[in-house]
Amino acid sequence: MDLRFTDEEIAFRSEVRNFLKENLPSSIREKLEDGRHPSKDDLVTWSRILNRKGWAVTHWPVEWGGTGWDPIRQMIFRDELQQAPAPEPLAFGVSMVGPVIYTFGSEEQKKRFLPRIANLDDWWCQGFSEPGAGSDLAGLKTTAKRDGEHWVINGQKTWTTLGQYADWIFVLARTDASVKKQEGISFILVDMKTPGITVRPIQTIDGGHEVNEVFFDDVRVPLENLVGEENKGWDYAKFLLGNERNGIARIGISKARLRKIRELAKLHTFGEKPLIESPRFRQKLAAVEVEVKALEMTQLRVISGERKREKGKPDPASSVLKIKGSEIQQATTELLMDVVGPYALPYEPEREDGTRWNEPSVGPDWAASIAPSYFNMRKVSIYGGSNEIQRSIIAKAILGL
Amino acid sequence: MDFDFSEEQQLLKDSVVRLLADRYDFESRKKHQAATEGWSLGVWRQFAEQGLLGITFAEEDGGFGGGPVETMIVMEAFGKALVIEPYLSAVVLCGGLLRNAGSDEQRRTLLPSIADGTKRLAFAHAERQAGHDLHDIAATARTEGDAFVLDGDKSLVLHGDTADAYIVSARSSGERRDRDGIGLFLVDAGAPGVSRRGYPTQDGMRAAEVSLTNVRVERMNVIGDPAGGFPMIERVAHEAIAALCAEAVGAMAEALDMTVDYLKQRKQFGTTIGSFQALQHRASDMFVALEQARSMALFATMMSSEPDAEERGKAISAAKVQIGRSGRFIGQQAVQLHGGIGMTMEYKLGHLFKRLAMIDTMFGDADHHLEAFADSDGFVGAL
Ligand SMILES: Cc1cc2nc3c(=O)[nH]c(=O)nc-3n(C[C@H](O)[C@H](O)[C@H](O)COP(=O)(O)OP(=O)(O)OC[C@H]3O[C@@H](n4cnc5c(N)ncnc54)[C@H](O)[C@@H]3O)c2cc1C
Numbered sequence A: 001m002d003l004r005f006t007d008e009e010i011a012f013r014s015e016v017r018n019f020l021k022e023n024l025p026s027s028i029r030e031k032l033e034d035g036r037h038p039s040k041d042d043l044v045t046w047s048r049i050l051n052r053k054g055w056a057v058t059h060w061p062v063e064w065g066g067t068g069w070d071p072i073r074q075m076i077f078r079d080e081l082q083q084a085p086a087p088e089p090l091a092f093g094v095s096m097v098g099p100v101i102y103t104f105g106s107e108e109q110k111k112r113f114l115p116r117i118a119n120l121d122d123w124w125c126q127g128f129s130e131p132g133a134g135s136d137l138a139g140l141k142t143t144a145k146r147d148g149e150h151w152v153i154n155g156q157k158t159w160t161t162l163g164q165y166a167d168w169i170f171v172l173a174r175t176d177a178s179v180k181k182q183e184g185i186s187f188i189l190v191d192m193k194t195p196g197i198t199v200r201p202i203q204t205i206d207g208g209h210e211v212n213e214v215f216f217d218d219v220r221v222p223l224e225n226l227v228g229e230e231n232k233g234w235d236y237a238k239f240l241l242g243n244e245r246n247g248i249a250r251i252g253i254s255k256a257r258l259r260k261i262r263e264l265a266k267l268h269t270f271g272e273k274p275l276i277e278s279p280r281f282r283q284k285l286a287a288v289e290v291e292v293k294a295l296e297m298t299q300l301r302v303i304s305g306e307r308k309r310e311k312g313k314p315d316p317a318s319s320v321l322k323i324k325g326s327e328i329q330q331a332t333t334e335l336l337m338d339v340v341g342p343y344a345l346p347y348e349p350e351r352e353d354g355t356r357w358n359e360p361s362v363g364p365d366w367a368a369s370i371a372p373s374y375f376n377m378r379k380v381s382i383y384g385g386s387n388e389i390q391r392s393i394i395a396k397a398i399l400g401l
Numbered sequence B: 001m002d003f004d005f006s007e008e009q010q011l012l013k014d015s016v017v018r019l020l021a022d023r024y025d026f027e028s029r030k031k032h033q034a035a036t037e038g039w040s041l042g043v044w045r046q047f048a049e050q051g052l053l054g055i056t057f058a059e060e061d062g063g064f065g066g067g068p069v070e071t072m073i074v075m076e077a078f079g080k081a082l083v084i085e086p087y088l089s090a091v092v093l094c095g096g097l098l099r100n101a102g103s104d105e106q107r108r109t110l111l112p113s114i115a116d117g118t119k120r121l122a123f124a125h126a127e128r129q130a131g132h133d134l135h136d137i138a139a140t141a142r143t144e145g146d147a148f149v150l151d152g153d154k155s156l157v158l159h160g161d162t163a164d165a166y167i168v169s170a171r172s173s174g175e176r177r178d179r180d181g182i183g184l185f186l187v188d189a190g191a192p193g194v195s196r197r198g199y200p201t202q203d204g205m206r207a208a209e210v211s212l213t214n215v216r217v218e219r220m221n222v223i224g225d226p227a228g229g230f231p232m233i234e235r236v237a238h239e240a241i242a243a244l245c246a247e248a249v250g251a252m253a254e255a256l257d258m259t260v261d262y263l264k265q266r267k268q269f270g271t272t273i274g275s276f277q278a279l280q281h282r283a284s285d286m287f288v289a290l291e292q293a294r295s296m297a298l299f300a301t302m303m304s305s306e307p308d309a310e311e312r313g314k315a316i317s318a319a320k321v322q323i324g325r326s327g328r329f330i331g332q333q334a335v336q337l338h339g340g341i342g343m344t345m346e347y348k349l350g351h352l353f354k355r356l357a358m359i360d361t362m363f364g365d366a367d368h369h370l371e372a373f374a375d376s377d378g379f380v381g382a383l
Helices: A007-023 A026-033 A040-053 A071-083 A091-104 A107-118 A233-249 A251-267 A279-306 A318-344 A370-381 A387-398 B007-023 B026-034 B041-049 B068-081 B087-101 B104-115 B230-265 B277-303 B309-343 B348-361 B366-375
Strands: A124-127 A143-147 A150-157 A168-174 A185-191 A197-202 A211-222 B121-124 B140-144 B147-158 B165-171 B182-188 B194-200 B206-217
Touching: A007 A040, A007 A071, A026 A040, A071 A251, A071 A279, A091 A107, A091 A124, A091 A168, A091 A185, A091 A233, A150 A168, A150 A185, A168 A233, A185 A211, A185 A233, A233 A318, A251 A279, A251 A318, A279 A318, A279 B277, A279 B309, A279 B366, A318 A370, A318 A387, A318 B277, A387 B277, B007 B041, B007 B068, B068 B087, B068 B230, B068 B277, B087 B104, B087 B121, B087 B147, B087 B165, B087 B230, B121 B147, B121 B206, B140 B165, B147 B165, B147 B182, B165 B206, B182 B206, B182 B230, B230 B277, B230 B309, B230 B348, B277 B309, B309 B348, B309 B366
Parallel strands: A124 A168, B121 B165
Antiparallel strands: A143 A150, A143 A168, A150 A211, A168 A185, A197 A211, B140 B147, B147 B206, B165 B182, B194 B206
16 A cells, blocks of 8 residues: 555656646636636637647546546546646536447447547537436436437427527437336437427526526438447446546545635625734645645545456445535535635626626636636536435445445 | 555554454453553563564564554554554554654663563643644753752653553643743652652543652653654644544444444344445445545555654544544444444443544544644645
């Protein structure tokens, strides 16, 4: 047992850090530091920079552009991206549908889609949730019926993140209503330009537009866009959701936010002295830092365990990462609320491209995004399998209850 | 980065677990506790035979050359079984002080007899007024010719009622709360001027109040610099905290195991109570708390040998915070989920809860360490 990073791992970390320092456009970094959102163009620009370096899809098989790094290096890479802070590669393509395609897809599909995902030539979105199917995802009602050379899709998806930019959507649809609900679902790739698809924005409580409703009205999709076998979609979805949980602790982001909190709490005075000198505040901050350190170690333990696990089988302990990671992300945004104090109040929304209105801000120039981040971060304990669902996973899969 | 035990470490773990399975079920523990010493000399001899008492001592000092990971393995197993023998006081604390600060002569003469179980030392350090502050020492050590003379009252001396000798901290110079001026002195339990009053502790162990009046200590029995002992005290306290973190993780894991078993067996409303989602989720929260604690116990183990005292102190404080919080949550919820049976003296569970509560109070509780950590620049620092 040696819990220190090896010299090679430390050298690798500085290689990544230097690359980010030299190649991450400062306009993008500043947006993220400010708690604003990168635009579509920002993400495309950044993904292509990473892809040129060969780092866009680091965890994929080497033949499809992966790096062959071991899990610790993958973790270090992600940690550095998050702390830079740099945008992470668009998860819907890189972490969700990509792995499904290279694991279960046809050769044709691999050749057609994987390189375009790596270069963000195709923007993917996730069409799983429906108005009536959230945590009980297998209860979904959207249908796909065979008609000659096509599937005909009807129904509605919702909460579709960044669907407004999407070129493609991967959809879970019911292809057999006569069997157990998990056994009649298929995984289908759909071009968003297909006639019959309508996207409608949903505004979230922070004022932002990151989610959408997507309606399917007799949408005709070539049969070859089915992934794997018909009616096996639920297996692929479970595989995908297991992968999703792994990256979800977002420890690097929490560390970057803690750093920002310290910095701002030194600058910003309440009454006579900077907030950082308040023992009450310092202790709240310290308590979150302790949790972050513990989670970082937990993540390393899960990742080391991964080296010995059967490939593609997520560790149920990753539910711990989801629960704690989301709670910590939320706690950091609460600390920022403490820092900003009454200047949380003015509502100065961001535009779609991540810029703000030209008027001078009411409070300190960093204040406008703080309340929205706090509101927005309530999502992280809801999506990706809600924290209640994660508790049930731990109870069943680990404790055997 | 490698979380796996080496082959020897795995063997150590297996052998400790086996020994405790044979000798330390909860009924046996009650018998050990009823012995004259308040714990079992027989078990102590077995610990010696298996090499546990000298595990971290150098080979030339009669030990096995192990380190913090070995201590962690032993303590975690002890936590599960609720071992009441004086391992922390004799091996981790006094063995640690001698290992870190003893002269060649002191190590060669004392460590082998700790390792073979023939001599047990206790660390007479805490004082009534000190709270959680390690440097708050009023006991005095004045020079008299070439020797020192000690006066003062030492409190909560773990297993001090049966120790053969003490390592006493006392002030050779400076004010009561100065970090400088503290020395470490080896004092025989039977030396003139030493008196002690033993008593049981809440967690089934023993401790003593030890008074020193005009106790003469020869030069050869001073450990290290008689005015510069504090860094060693701090260092060994950090090692002891890391060991306690591991012990607490063992106790938490056992409490959770017992709780999960109980949830699967106990029936109410015509079904096992483990089928109730409220209780499933509580048990999951206990699991999360345990995993976080385990992570920090590992972190404390790794950092307990860090030479930079400030970095080490931060890590140890952070770990003690996590252990205190997780231990309280798991201990309380384990009792709650057992219902009435969790409240009984007869049943092991309540004793795990009590041990966890006492571990929190030792070497600074969660609030103390949170404050200490909050006063530092944290782990992430400013940009
Ligand atoms: C910002 C955001 C972005 C999202 N992006 C996407 C996306 O891109 N694509 C996509 O497909 N989906 C997306 N989702 C949907 C997300 O996956 C769902 O919101 C989530 O699965 C929960 O479903 P629900 O909202 O219907 O809540 P419900 O399932 O109705 O849950 C309501 C409450 O009940 C609890 N609950 C439900 N079942 C149980 C149970 N068995 N035991 C105990 N408690 C239970 C839940 O934890 C929750 O607290 C997004 C959601 C949000 C908020």
